[in-house]
Amino acid sequence: MTKTSRGFSRFCISAVLIAGVFGVQGIAHCQAADETPAAESAPEYSGMSPTLCLGCHGERGMKPAAGILQHPMANQADPNTPFGEGNHACESCHGPSKAHAMSGGQKPPAVKFNAETPFEVKNESCLSCHGKQRSHFHWPGATHNIEGVACNDCHKVHQAVDPVMDVETQTEVCYTCHQEQRAQFLRQSRHPVQAASNAFSHTGLMTCTDCHNPHGSDGAASLNRSTVNESCYDCHAEKRGPYLWEHQPVREDCSNCHNPHGSNYPNLLNARTPWLCQQCHSAVNHSSTALSGIDVAPNSFDRRVVGKDCMNCHAKVHGSNHPSGVALTR
Ligand code: HEC
Ligand code: HEC
Ligand code: HEC
Ligand code: HEC
Ligand code: HEC
Ligand code: HEC
Ligand code: HEC
Ligand code: HEC
Ligand code: HEC
Ligand code: HEC
Known part of the structure; x- marks a missing residue:
């Protein structure tokens, strides 16, 4: 399974390179090009996603997956989203999964996004669209990438509101791995980030991403600015x-x-x-x-x-x- 996914993305990457500066738009081409049967064993798209998939994964089905339809990425009017015209809906992320659907789930989908899936495979799926974005410029050298953190370790896409994108809930997502920082933000003097577990905390004024870019940066500690001081001046300008x-x-x-x-x-x-x-x-x-x-x-x-x-x-x-x-x- 890993092998086929990798083959798929290598094909995609060259297509994206040709698409060059067109960024996300290049992806639609990339995925369209992918439909050409390249090798005999190349996995195929069902051509009937999402309808076919939701037949089994609907609200009362197994592993319900309809939540994705509430996410901003379900916007059909935008041709660059997975559900936009020319893309493959569920299979834009899960890869060509005709065999999975036709076998009634006996064969695995191309990309599963579970704990056993190698993180490169998961991330390449998302990066086929997001890799060219300005916000991902530093991702190749980002600490989270080097440490093997997957996009979906932070992002929950099968629901309307992704907790890591919400000011109220972001810090809890980060704390699942960053226990030491949780403890620091419970000290007597602290920056007022959300600390829901502490009844006496200030709430919701700041988030980790006021200072950090989890997708990496050119500064130390993945700071938004290139130095610690520049990060502080953003809000404490008088100290400059x-x-x-x-x-x-x-x-x-x-x-x-x-x-x-x-x-x-x-x-x-x-x-x-x-x-x-x-x-x-x-x-x-x-x-x-x-x-x-x-x-x-x-x-x-x-x-x-x-x-x-x-x-x-x-x-x-x-x-x-x-x-x-x-x-x-x-
Ligand atoms: C005929 C029913 C059926 C159809 C149609 C179907 N699936 Fe599945 N799918 C299953 C079953 C059964 C499982 C559970 C397999 C298991 O638990 O081992 C599953 C599991 C999955 C998983 C989770 C894999 C994992 O182990 O975490 C994904 C992702 C998935 N399907 C995606 C899709 C996509 C995308 C489509 C449409 C192209 C689709 N499915 C169509 C039956 C179906
Ligand atoms: C934007 C990418 C993306 C799209 C589009 C997408 N998925 Fe997923 N899917 C994921 C990710 C990421 C996960 C892993 C769960 C998580 O971390 O939130 C997942 C998990 C799943 C699972 C396993 C859920 C479980 O309970 O184990 C199924 C089944 C599934 N998706 C089916 C679908 C179906 C059906 C569609 C289309 C209606 C779809 N997905 C569209 C990214 C996507
Ligand atoms: C087919 C291309 C495509 C794929 C594949 C894709 N995305 Fe997206 N994604 C988009 C587009 C386009 C938008 C902008 C949608 C909008 O806001 O209208 C978007 C938006 C987002 C957003 C912002 C949502 C918000 O609240 O504004 C997140 C987070 C995101 N994607 C994460 C992911 C993750 C994680 C994956 C892989 C599991 C993934 N995407 C796969 C095209 C894609
Ligand atoms: C360590 C957690 C984390 C990881 C890993 C992560 N993200 Fe994010 N991502 C965030 C947070 C937090 C935001 C919100 C940023 C903000 O509000 O300034 C975000 C925002 C986004 C957005 C919307 C805003 C934008 O920058 O365009 C997209 C799209 C996105 N992430 C995609 C991805 C993809 C694709 C990956 C994997 C290659 C990924 N993210 C990995 C935490 C993460
Ligand atoms: C799945 C686990 C995981 C999640 C979730 C996670 N991180 Fe990390 N993060 C790591 C690992 C592993 C490292 C590298 C070891 C370390 O410094 O602790 C790291 C390092 C960092 C660093 C230091 C970066 C550097 O370049 O030195 C920052 C800052 C950071 N994370 C911020 C965040 C923020 C903000 C969030 C939430 C949006 C987040 N992390 C969510 C696992 C995670
Ligand atoms: C007010 C700005 C600011 C906020 C808010 C902030 N950080 Fe930091 N963080 C920093 C700075 C500055 C450093 C670098 C410290 C140094 O170089 O001495 C850092 C370092 C880190 C590191 C690297 C290890 C360390 O302690 O040096 C991690 C991990 C981290 N932050 C996680 C987080 C998480 C998770 C959140 C949200 C819960 C968060 N940070 C919120 C400014 C901030
Ligand atoms: C990390 C090291 C460091 C710390 C901590 C530090 N200083 Fe300094 N301080 C310096 C250096 C270096 C100079 C410049 C010395 C010079 O020019 O010879 C300096 C200069 C000074 C001067 C003299 C200014 C002048 O040019 O005559 C005063 C007064 C001073 N510090 C007070 C303090 C006070 C009060 C604190 C505690 C709140 C403090 N410093 C903490 C490193 C430090
Ligand atoms: C996104 C805005 C923002 C950034 C960036 C920021 N701060 Fe703050 N800072 C605040 C807020 C808000 C408070 C709380 C003010 C209050 O409670 O009245 C604060 C309070 C403080 C305090 C006083 C804490 C106390 O217990 O009273 C210090 C010291 C401080 N910040 C230092 C820093 C340093 C150092 C940096 C850079 C690493 C930094 N700040 C970056 C917004 C910010
Ligand atoms: C030499 C030690 C030292 C350094 C370096 C330092 N501070 Fe402070 N800072 C202090 C002390 C001591 C206080 C307590 C002030 C008091 O008691 O009046 C303080 C208080 C503060 C406060 C809260 C009270 C106020 O003045 O608003 C902020 C905000 C602050 N510092 C920001 C910064 C920023 C931003 C930087 C870097 C540009 C910085 N500090 C560098 C020693 C330092
Ligand atoms: C009662 C007031 C007062 C207190 C308390 C005080 N200082 Fe000073 N300090 C001064 C004055 C006034 C000067 C300037 C002396 C001069 O110009 O000869 C000075 C000068 C300095 C200098 C410049 C170098 C030098 O020796 O001339 C440093 C460094 C310094 N103080 C550090 C400190 C530190 C650290 C503390 C706390 C442990 C402290 N001071 C407590 C009044 C004070």
């Missing part, structure tokens, strides 16, 4: 500056001090001040003595600093625009 007096670690990477998901310290901080600051500012200046009270540096003003938080004085930790804000104090 420019500042007269900059604080180097802020320019470098917001995650020097913040956990973008959540933290048990206030303001998503990686540690509490002054310890946060002392990870980088050590022994040589007044800061090291701020809490200890020991005069190690003769010129420092330790007594004023003792017992005070760095932020009491260095309030402009992200940068300062005050002419005398060089020490980020104003």
Whole structure:
């Protein structure tokens, strides 16, 4: 079965390449071309999908599949959808499955999309149409692709509303694999993404895809923007500056001090001040003595600093625009 599917897609890929910039439109041609019987054993389309298929897989049938008709992809008016004219309805995704239908289910459909189906086979089926989309530009190098995650691990197409496309339910889909991130988003300070399991949570203001592109990107951690900072500036524009007096670690990477998901310290901080600051500012200046009270540096003003938080004085930790804000104090 794997073998026939692969043969099918290799044929398709060359057709898509010829179709070139026409993108999704090229696919209709690709699938039409596929109807030409190439090899003797080439699996055939039934030519009667979806009617034939729904005869057995209708609402009261076995493995009911009519839910696909509620999905946006069932739009018959759009020639690029599986149900558009010239395409093969159910078999646009499940592959040429005449033998399956005619054998009453004894022979398998070309593409099953179950746990045993190799993920490449599943994904090639979807990518025959979606591969040329701008949103899938980075898919070949995407972490999810490399890790063998299938389109249908995230997308549910046999229903009206795909939970991963819905702001309210997206995070739950991600959490099925990303338990650690679930825990981070339950911490006291967190970005307000949906966390349905926590009665005290903020709800539905943000989603994972406000920062990440699950189809891959040219940035680290599949971020929508090429750097962490650019991702943060999308919503925290004021932190972009420019500042007269900059604080180097802020320019470098917001995650020097913040956990973008959540933290048990206030303001998503990686540690509490002054310890946060002392990870980088050590022994040589007044800061090291701020809490200890020991005069190690003769010129420092330790007594004023003792017992005070760095932020009491260095309030402009992200940068300062005050002419005398060089020490980020104003
Ligand atoms: C005559 C009845 C019949 C027709 C017509 C039919 N199927 Fe099936 N189909 C079955 C049966 C029976 C099974 C269950 C096989 C099993 O559980 O092992 C099945 C299972 C499937 C599965 C699930 C395979 C799996 O193991 O996960 C898919 C997908 C499928 N059919 C697609 C189609 C498509 C597409 C068509 C139309 C081209 C179609 N079927 C037409 C009877 C039919
Ligand atoms: C856009 C691609 C696509 C189209 C079009 C499509 N399917 Fe599916 N089908 C899938 C995927 C993906 C799955 C795996 C289930 C999942 O992950 O949601 C699936 C699963 C199935 C199953 C197994 C369900 C089960 O309970 O195990 C059957 C049967 C099936 N499809 C039949 C059909 C029939 C019949 C049609 C046409 C009416 C159809 N499919 C149209 C993608 C498609
Ligand atoms: C025959 C071509 C074709 C195939 C095969 C195909 N798609 Fe689509 N898909 C489309 C088109 C065209 C649209 C745009 C439909 C619209 O919004 O009008 C679409 C839309 C979508 C959407 C957006 C739905 C929304 O809510 O706006 C998702 C998600 C999607 N497809 C996933 C898949 C997955 C997963 C597969 C494989 C299981 C697949 N597609 C296979 C053509 C295809
Ligand atoms: C890790 C989960 C995940 C995987 C794997 C995944 N997607 Fe998506 N996809 C999403 C999410 C989340 C969105 C909604 C994006 C948004 O709202 O910005 C989306 C949106 C889409 C859309 C509609 C919007 C658009 O970008 O055009 C299509 C079509 C789509 N995905 C197809 C696919 C196909 C095809 C595959 C497999 C090659 C795939 N996806 C793999 C999570 C995933
Ligand atoms: C089927 C399991 C699965 C699902 C569902 C899933 N992921 Fe992943 N994801 C993985 C695996 C495996 C990795 C690679 C190992 C890791 O970093 O945990 C990964 C990695 C990531 C990474 C790091 C990427 C990188 O380039 O370093 C991000 C970000 C991510 N996933 C976001 C999401 C989002 C957002 C969703 C929901 C829309 C999602 N994932 C759903 C399995 C999944
Ligand atoms: C406010 C932006 C933002 C949101 C919202 C967000 N992330 Fe992230 N995520 C990041 C950043 C930034 C990184 C990279 C951290 C780094 O490089 O130190 C990251 C890293 C990751 C990683 C890679 C492992 C790691 O922790 O470094 C995974 C997996 C991940 N995020 C999953 C998710 C999931 C799942 C969601 C939704 C539940 C989500 N993220 C929501 C910004 C965000
Ligand atoms: C999509 C918009 C968006 C993006 C992108 C974003 N944030 Fe936020 N951020 C928010 C919202 C909304 C809040 C909550 C504001 C509130 O509760 O008043 C917030 C709050 C915060 C807080 C305060 C948390 C607290 O406990 O009060 C910090 C710190 C923060 N964000 C840092 C970051 C960093 C670092 C990045 C980049 C990794 C980032 N944000 C990206 C929207 C965003
Ligand atoms: C050197 C450590 C450090 C770095 C790097 C850093 N921050 Fe902060 N951030 C803090 C501290 C400390 C607070 C708490 C501020 C307070 O107590 O007044 C904070 C608070 C915040 C807040 C919530 C309060 C407010 O000012 O709106 C946001 C949002 C925020 N930071 C965003 C960012 C962004 C975006 C970046 C990257 C451009 C960044 N931070 C880099 C230390 C840092
Ligand atoms: C990741 C490392 C790092 C962290 C964490 C950090 N800083 Fe810095 N900080 C730097 C670097 C690097 C410079 C630039 C030093 C230089 O130019 O010699 C700097 C400069 C400063 C300056 C002096 C500005 C000047 O040019 O004279 C102050 C004040 C300062 N930091 C305060 C803080 C405070 C308060 C915190 C905790 C909220 C903190 N820093 C956390 C790395 C860090
Ligand atoms: C009571 C106010 C106050 C507190 C509290 C304070 N500072 Fe300062 N800090 C200053 C002033 C004022 C300067 C400028 C000194 C100068 O120009 O000679 C300064 C200078 C600095 C500098 C610039 C380098 C240097 O030594 O001149 C760094 C780095 C710094 N502080 C870090 C910290 C850290 C880290 C903490 C917390 C552990 C902290 N400060 C607590 C007032 C304070």
